[in-house]
Amino acid sequence: MHVIAYAIAAILYLAASARFAMRFAKARPGATALVAIIIFVGLVSHIAGVGLYWAEYGEPPLVGLGPSLTSLALLIALALAGLGLFSSARAVGLLLAPVAAVLVLIAIAVGIEPAGSELAFRGRWLVLHISLSFLGYAGWVVAAAASLMYLLQFRQLKHKQLGAIFEFFPPLDTLDKLSEWALIAGFSALTLGISVGWAWTIRFEGGFRWSDPKVMWGVLAWFALLLALWARFGGRRTTRQAALWNVAGFAVVSLAYLVAKMLISETQFFL
Amino acid sequence: MQFAVVGLSHRTAPIEVRERFAFAAGEMADALAQVLGSKGVAEAALISTCNRTEFYLHLSDPEAAIPDVIQTLADQASDLPKPADRYIYIKHGEETVEHLYRVTSGLDSMVLGEAQIQGQVRDAYETARSLTGQRQAVRAVFNRLFQSALSVGGRVRSETRLAEGAASIPTAAVELSRKIFGSLRGRRGMVLGAGDMGQLTLQCLVDEGVSSAIVTSRSFARAQRVAEEYGGSSIAFSDLWEHLPDTDILVTSTAAPHAMITVEKFRERMPKKLKSPLFIIDIAIPRDVEPEIGELPNVFLYSIDDLQQIVTANFERRRAELPKAEAIISDEVDKFWRWYAGLRAVPFIKRFRQRAENVRQAELERALLQLDHLEEADRQRVERLTRDLLQKMLHQPTARIRAAAEDGREHDILEAAQYLFAMEEDGTGEGEES
Numbered sequence: 001m002h003v004i005a006y007a008i009a010a011i012l013y014l015a016a017s018a019r020f021a022m023r024f025a026k027a028r029p030g031a032t033a034l035v036a037i038i039i040f041v042g043l044v045s046h047i048a049g050v051g052l053y054w055a056e057y058g059e060p061p062l063v064g065l066g067p068s069l070t071s072l073a074l075l076i077a078l079a080l081a082g083l084g085l086f087s088s089a090r091a092v093g094l095l096l097a098p099v100a101a102v103l104v105l106i107a108i109a110v111g112i113e114p115a116g117s118e119l120a121f122r123g124r125w126l127v128l129h130i131s132l133s134f135l136g137y138a139g140w141v142v143a144a145a146a147s148l149m150y151l152l153q154f155r156q157l158k159h160k161q162l163g164a165i166f167e168f169f170p171p172l173d174t175l176d177k178l179s180e181w182a183l184i185a186g187f188s189a190l191t192l193g194i195s196v197g198w199a200w201t202i203r204f205e206g207g208f209r210w211s212d213p214k215v216m217w218g219v220l221a222w223f224a225l226l227l228a229l230w231a232r233f234g235g236r237r238t239t240r241q242a243a244l245w246n247v248a249g250f251a252v253v254s255l256a257y258l259v260a261k262m263l264i265s266e267t268q269f270f271l
Numbered sequence: 272m273q274f275a276v277v278g279l280s281h282r283t284a285p286i287e288v289r290e291r292f293a294f295a296a297g298e299m300a301d302a303l304a305q306v307l308g309s310k311g312v313a314e315a316a317l318i319s320t321c322n323r324t325e326f327y328l329h330l331s332d333p334e335a336a337i338p339d340v341i342q343t344l345a346d347q348a349s350d351l352p353k354p355a356d357r358y359i360y361i362k363h364g365e366e367t368v369e370h371l372y373r374v375t376s377g378l379d380s381m382v383l384g385e386a387q388i389q390g391q392v393r394d395a396y397e398t399a400r401s402l403t404g405q406r407q408a409v410r411a412v413f414n415r416l417f418q419s420a421l422s423v424g425g426r427v428r429s430e431t432r433l434a435e436g437a438a439s440i441p442t443a444a445v446e447l448s449r450k451i452f453g454s455l456r457g458r459r460g461m462v463l464g465a466g467d468m469g470q471l472t473l474q475c476l477v478d479e480g481v482s483s484a485i486v487t488s489r490s491f492a493r494a495q496r497v498a499e500e501y502g503g504s505s506i507a508f509s510d511l512w513e514h515l516p517d518t519d520i521l522v523t524s525t526a527a528p529h530a531m532i533t534v535e536k537f538r539e540r541m542p543k544k545l546k547s548p549l550f551i552i553d554i555a556i557p558r559d560v561e562p563e564i565g566e567l568p569n570v571f572l573y574s575i576d577d578l579q580q581i582v583t584a585n586f587e588r589r590r591a592e593l594p595k596a597e598a599i600i601s602d603e604v605d606k607f608w609r610w611y612a613g614l615r616a617v618p619f620i621k622r623f624r625q626r627a628e629n630v631r632q633a634e635l636e637r638a639l640l641q642l643d644h645l646e647e648a649d650r651q652r653v654e655r656l657t658r659d660l661l662q663k664m665l666h667q668p669t670a671r672i673r674a675a676a677e678d679g680r681e682h683d684i685l686e687a688a689q690y691l692f693a694m695e696e697d698g699t700g701e702g703e704e705s
Contacts, residue, residue, distance in 0.1 A: 172451050173451065236544055
């Protein structure tokens with residue numbers, strides 16, 4: 001039953017993506033009330049999916065690839081709906097809506113059910129650790145989307161190519177501020193998430209499992225976020241360079257995830 | 272009754288002529304009162320902007336009224352070297368409605384699609400509405416005409432892209448600034464040189480809420496004067512480089528024969544890496560800023576040609592929206608005209624309903640005389656019954672007569688109705704009821 005709710009959410013996110021794309025193609029800035037309604041209904045369906053999953057398995061959808069992706073997608077969709085309140089930043093939905101849709105679709109494809117290997121970890125601490133970490137990743141996705149749009153808009157303005165991107169994308173300053181706030185929020189949440197995980201493993205396992213691929217990947221993501229923040233606040237880099245560092249870091253960490261996913265055997269649990 | 276518009280605009284008269292015909296805000300009510308005093312003027316409104324002066328009229332006797340209105344206009348511009356009627360146009364009937372709709376939508380504006388005219392038409396309507404009593408300028412028809420015109424203006428702007436994109440060099444500069452900085456509130460602007468275009472751009476930036484507008488010029492006195500006029504501050508030309516690092520938007524418009532801001536000087540005096548963007552709008556000819564500066568990190572340099580390209584592209588895009596706007600106007604003119612045609616049936620409908628009401632009252636009175644045993648509450652019930660019955664009986668014929676009039680078939684329908692209800696002998700119909 002929860003899969004149907006997730007599927008409806010994915011379809012609605014896709015519809016919102018199509019609407020954003022249409023407006024982008026026509027170079028009409030912002031989004032319409034229709035998009036806001038579609039996203040809202042999608043969110044309702046998504047939250048219903050979470051509720052149904054929880055009722056069925058007795059735990060929130062946080063463990064296992066499929067459940068994790070749906071939760072990450074939910075946080076991104078929530079950010080998308082939140083941005084809808086600010087007319088100047090709505091256009092970021094052009095990137096966020098398809099990301100949310102694709103994550104839910106992948107989750108449906110791989111199966112939305114708990115992974116058995118992690119049962120031992122379940123409990124309040126794990127829920128907190130995973131939720132905070134996902135919040136961190138969702139913040140980073142928003143920051144990376146805003147930074148990517150910043151770079152594209154910057155290029156258009158610099159080269160005086162005032163086409164659809166110029167018309168549809170938000171102003172540079174809006175994208176920069178959005179990226180900054182999302183980075184700060186993302187980094188704070190991920191730091192807390194990792195700290196909680198660390199404390200848990202020290203308490204129950206006697207130490208941090210550095211050799212665990214998902215620990216390595218999580219720490220890599222944390223360092224990449226730290227670098228993106230340093231590029232922004234430390235040193236004397238321009239706003240464009242800060243955006244570039246953020247996008248590059250996000251790309252490297254995403255690529256590292258895909259490589260790790262391909263290399264690590266299915267018997268070993270990796271996110 | 273007939274509609275007419277009498278006036279002149281940028282299409283028929285140059286600025287030096289238009290400004291003589293223009294009525295100041297304080298003169299408009301008197302001018303309207305004068306026109307309303309002319310024979311045959313039932314309703315009137317006056318739109319007077321820098322681009323047009325037009326009297327909109329609802330006339331019972333056009334032949335008597337229009338020469339008087341032309342005379343009112345001619346009196347306003349009495350010192351013209353050439354006759355006033357050389358610049359004046361007159362439109363009649365449906366053309367008047369269409370013209371007002373086009374004006375309100377910005378289709379007849381000098382800058383196609385500009386939005387300011389909507390507010391100016393609203394002001395003209397409000398001024399006309401403020402005249403009451405003997406000098407009442409706006410009644411049912413002009414109320415409907417102007418309200419529909421404002422609604423058409425809104426429709427055209429929301430349903431087409433006619434008002435989108437900057438349509439002048441200063442507004443293009445502001446549009447670009449907004450794409451870089453978002454809101455311009457709190458941003459720091461500087462104007463180098465005080466040419467006309469520079470001042471216009473400065474005005475736009477000040478209107479957008481820049482926190483500081485610094486004016487500098489080779490002539491400090493001129494810089495001071497311009498700064499005072501626009502609520503900015505002035506600095507000596509030699510202090511330019513001290514203030515430039517703190518500037519977000521620089522507008523240059525000097526008449527210097529060579530570049531005032533060179534790459535060499537820029538590299539020497541500005542931070543190596545600008546942390547936040549610097550937007551330079553160079554509207555001087557020859558250019559004040561060396562083009563290589565535009566290649567430096569975080570510097571956005573736009574020349575007057577770049578801005579002109581934006582304006583031209585926007586203008587082309589606006590022009591492409593014209594068919595859509597024209598279709599909306601045509602549709603709305605049709606709607607208004609149908610409503611107005613429907614008014615032709617109103618006198619007949621009034622007489623028809625009054626006659627029915629007279630019959631009802633007479634019959635009710637007669638019946639109640641025979642029913643004098645009824646309680647007061649029952650008498651009221653009977654009275655209400657007859658009234659409701661009459662309303663229901665008359666609703667369809669009334670609606671259909673009005674619809675026939677809106678479709679232009681009122682002649683045949685009214686003739687038939689007059690015959691059926693034996694109302695031919697009524698004349699104006701007023702006599703029978705009184």
